[in-house]
Amino acid sequence: MAEITDRKDGGITQTLQPPRGYSISGRKKSVAEEPVTSVLTGGEVPIYDRELTADEEVLAALGYKPEFKREFSLWTSFCVSFAVLGLLPSFASTLYYGMGYAGQPGMVWGWLIAMVFIQCVAMSMAEICSSMPTSGGLYYAAAVLAPPGWGPLAAWITGWSNWIGQVTGAPSVDYALAAMILAAASITNPDYVPAPYQTFLLTTFIMLIHGCISSMPTRWIATFNSYGTSLNIIGLLIVIIMIPAAANRESQGLSKFNSSAEVWGEIYNGTDFPAGIAILMSFVAVIWTMSGYDAPFHLSEECSNANIASPRAIVLTSGVGGVFGWFLQLVVAYTVIDIPSVIGSDLGQPWASYLIQVMPQKAALAILGLTIICAFSMGQGCMVAASRVTFAYARDGCFPFSWWIKRVNKHTYTPVNAVWFNTTIGICITLLIFGGTVAIGAIFSIAAVAAFVAFTIPIFIRVFMVGNRFRPGPWNLGKFSLPVGALACAFVMLMVPVLCFPAMTGIDLNPLVMNWTAVVYGGPMTLALLWFAIDAHKWFKGPKVNIEHMMLGREEAVINGEGQDSGDSSANSLSDAEKGKVAA
Secondary structure (H helix, E strand, O other): OEEEEEOOOOOEEEEEOOOOOEOOOOOOOOHHHOOOOOOOOOOEEEOOOOOOEHHHHHHHHOOOOOOOOOOEOHHHHHHHHHHHHOHHHHHHHHHHHHHHHHHHHHHHHHHHHHHHHHHHHHHHHHHHHHHOOOOOHHHHHHHHHOOOOOHHHHHHHHHHHHHHHHHOHHHHHHHHHHHHHHHHHHHHOOOOOOOHHHHHHHHHHHHHHHHHHHOOOHHHHHHHHHHHHHHHHHHHHHHHHHHHHHOOOHHHOOOOOOOHHHHHHOOOOOOOOOHHHHHHHOHHHHHHHOOOOOHHHHOHHHEOOHHHHHHHHHHHHHHHHHHHHHHHHHHHHHHOOOHHHHHOOOOOOHHHHHHHHHOOHHHHHHHHHHHHHHHHHHHHHHHHHHHHHHHHHHHOOOOOOHHHHOOOOOOOOOOHHHHHHHHHHHHHHHHHHHHOHHHHHHHHHHHHHHHHHHHHHHHHHHHHOOHHHOOOOOOOOHHHHHHHHHHHHHHHHHHHHHOOOOOOOHHHOOOOOOOOHHHHHHHHHHHHHHHHHHOHHHOOOOOEOOOOEEEOOOOOOEEOOOOOOOOOOOOOEOOHHHHOOOOO
């Protein structure tokens, strides 16, 4: 038996039976009875026209009505996020930065050091996810936790930064996938040199396929990603074993492996900065690779037992990805022969160049083919996660034409319109291919910066500004919450400017080698801030409640949530003062 005291109604105490997955018939739970930090106040009671499952009750307490089928589990949520992580294709896509900026020490030390802090970010995010398991969780958390008066702005910055990171994810992966496919063609036919328009057309074709797959019913998507993740894990293990076994270094008159002194201590500085800064710049590879562990957060409205399974999937993805990724870094660092040749190869894809350098052609093509298959699964996972973020923001009116973007397909029960909105934006982004390798390469650092800025804003607010307004969910860090969150914030504050550094300085710096991250990320963010200052602040008040609710003890005063097709972005949004009343 559990006793709940209604402090707003003269201290009346109500006795409830323990829940068994469904609401008690005829009895509506207040927000204060759920382990959430909500935009609603503790004394408000969500109302729905049927009994809700335990997961749906938590979502209703956050102010949203259930719209998806909950067919993701801990395993399938992990599968999507691990597919988004895509260790093997991610490593292949970013080898230019990890190896090219600081050589082998940048790969082994860089990954190891960065992973400690990235795990701090992941655990802090998981704690917030447990308390607020919604599709737009980062943006929702920033709005609810921000100091009074700052909630809409915090949500706006977090939401747009997260969306930029998400919407550039699939294009960056699919571009790298297209480059690997064309590199394989170049290996088999040395006279063939891929043209930019061919890379663009192939990237567009792959994105259209991913759009079709991401529009399928939830169960089909979950099954596809389950197989894809299994393949990613198996493929990664095969590559980690196969490279040392099949490497032909000895036939080239070299030792089987590079010496540990070279791997751990001889920095190949591919930048004009000091060696220490070069190692920090090499972190872009691990940060971009490990930026997919937030996917379970965005899938939490489709996950069973979401406030436990989703945070576990976040931490599991980051932990498993960090360990296996480091093993892959070690294998490549101990076997690479000539770093300048790998980075500057005419193949245009460092991973393919490395494989040809250290392995027989057939073995190299086999590993490259396996990487291509894994990259296809990764791109599809990125598309799914991004579509859920877009849906969540459109539900709160953040985009032009949100009324169309937020519609859930009545046949598949998935946000099909959001999928194709993202696909269109992604194809437009890949036009950067015609600007050269440096221009299109900026989408990797953009995704890393945008994602980690969005990850850290709610964590920073949680650590330094919230006090007792945060109600931990069933998965939490306990007494380690604030120290871990502080380390996460410090790491991101250091890395964001470093990720914008160009490799060259002084007279060597020109438009062809310039790091355009600050422009391509800062430009849209500046426009978003100007939009907020000029117009959006008038109507955007943060997450919008779309479920009916009433104050406990005042059953006659029902507040209607926003209708599914309403375009009024300011309807039923709560003020920051009301947010501050969340029950401790």
